[in-house]
Amino acid sequence: MSIKSTEQEIASFCFKEIPSSNKTQLADNNDKLSKFKSDIRRLPAMITNNGLLATMTFYKKNNDKVYNIINKWFSNKSGRDIDLIKYLTNLTYEELLFKTSEALKLADWLKRIVEVKIKDDKTTQEE
Template structure:
């Protein structure tokens, strides 16, 4: 029997998602914007709150929102995370915020390793 911790499941999910977007976003500008948004995700959640951050990314970079929503869709049967969280009580919102912060930290770690910065040389 193969038992995985929640951290292992998150790491695997994040690795798969980042790998998928790495192929999907073949243009370097899109990929670098994706990387930049993922890197600032944990700080945005901490500073602005989970709901505000999700609404922001649903508008500005839906790829980031879709990854987070995908993590919960697997567990909560294809829901829209913003709609779901607006109906939850405060304790559950705090619990989900903590879970998304863990997910965001895994995404950040993996994106920093998997997506290389493109350096242009101007002479």
């Protein structure tokens, strides 16, 4: 049995959750993929500026794919299916700070991996 750090667990989870694709090959999904990548890129800043609860509420309404990834992470960590918004509202202040720190690590890894796995049109034209 190997022991993984939290960073390794998060990186592995994110790598599995972000689909590999080349946007030029998926013309019909190009707008959706572009929006998804954009939303992932700004996720860490949104958590930092607005807080985890407000950010997750925003994403639940505007990009449920991003919300579902974060929800899945916290569901897996708690060992049960949760509604992330309800879960976060029931935490103490200290617990919410800890979960926010964990979500920022997750958001940073999502951002890194989305840059690698979802290629921009500009990048693929240069290759």
